[in-house]
Amino acid sequence: MTEVLQIKNLTYKLNLVSILDDLTCTIPAGSIVGLLGANGAGKTTLMRLISGVAKGFHGEISVNQQTSVVNRKQQISFSHQLDGSDRRARLAQIVHDYTLLYPDFSATQFQQLADFLELDLHQRLSKLSKGNRNKFIVALTLARQVPLYLLDEPFDGIDVMSRKKIIASILKWKSETATILISDHHVNDIANLLDAVVIVKDKHVVAQEQADTIREKYGESIEDYYENLYTGGENDD
Numbered sequence: 001m002t003e004v005l006q007i008k009n010l011t012y013k014l015n016l017v018s019i020l021d022d023l024t025c026t027i028p029a030g031s032i033v034g035l036l037g038a039n040g041a042g043k044t045t046l047m048r049l050i051s052g053v054a055k056g057f058h059g060e061i062s063v064n065q066q067t068s069v070v071n072r073k074q075q076i077s078f079s080h081q082l083d084g085s086d087r088r089a090r091l092a093q094i095v096h097d098y099t100l101l102y103p104d105f106s107a108t109q110f111q112q113l114a115d116f117l118e119l120d121l122h123q124r125l126s127k128l129s130k131g132n133r134n135k136f137i138v139a140l141t142l143a144r145q146v147p148l149y150l151l152d153e154p155f156d157g158i159d160v161m162s163r164k165k166i167i168a169s170i171l172k173w174k175s176e177t178a179t180i181l182i183s184d185h186h187v188n189d190i191a192n193l194l195d196a197v198v199i200v201k202d203k204h205v206v207a208q209e210q211a212d213t214i215r216e217k218y219g220e221s222i223e224d225y226y227e228n229l230y231t232g233g234e235n236d237d
């Protein structure tokens with residue numbers, strides 16, 4: 001199986017505090033992978049490092065065998081939280097900025113996603129509800145045409161219907177070869193969507209497993225598998 005992302009012995013400190021320590025994992029191309037871990041486990045930090053937004057780590061991160069930040073950035077669409085955007089800007093303006101910023105941004109695909117998610121592009125960013133803001137971020141992220149998408153907690157604080165819409169849009173617009181890494185701390189939100197999980201605990205990856213293997217070999221749901229790893233419950237092999 002081709003690998004799109006390889007991380008070897010990643011160690012990262014912030015202000016002398018160890019955040020990630022000797023983290024290793026491999027993500028196959030074409031899959032939807034859940035990056036799971038409790039609050040503060042380091043999921044956002046890991047995505048920031050993979051995407052090249054955060055720097056200064058030890059170890060190796062490669063995307064399609066490319067390790068330089070410039071080459072990695074060209075292959076990754078990371079769900080920025082729009083913190084740097086003008087809060088008074090209308091969504092249409094932000095979309096226009098994206099078309100200028102990212103040559104791989106597909107305006108056509110964005111429009112399809114926006115229609116599907118029922119986004120009003122005349123609204124100002126500051127006026128969006130949390131759910132609509134997340135939908136907008138997902139649409140912007142998925143409209144780029146790249147091999148690897150990083151969605152950082154796209155379901156954080158949103159209602160069931162919005163969650164279903166976002167999941168449906170991921171399934172509908174994901175190309176066969178694209179890979180999506182989705183971080184979350186509520187695994188039951190996304191369990192049915194996932195081909196595999198990567199679980200981060202104690203600053204490194206404690207498990208990486210295919211969803212089918214968890215269900216068939218371990219006879220567990222992804223939720224139980226994740227919970228057992230975190231609580232130290234027995235995992236019958």
Ligand SMILES: Nc1ncnc2c1ncn2[C@@H]1O[C@H](COP(=O)(O)OP(=O)(O)OP(=O)(O)O)[C@@H](O)[C@H]1O
Nearest residue numbers: 014015019037038039040041042043044045046185
């Ligand atoms: N600027 C910073 N300075 C020092 N420590 C930080 C900083 N930003 C994050 N951390 C710490 O890094 C660790 C990992 O944080 P991170 O946000 O990556 O976790 P997370 O798994 O995404 O959490 P959550 O699920 O709550 O979003 C936490 O212990 C956090 O306190």
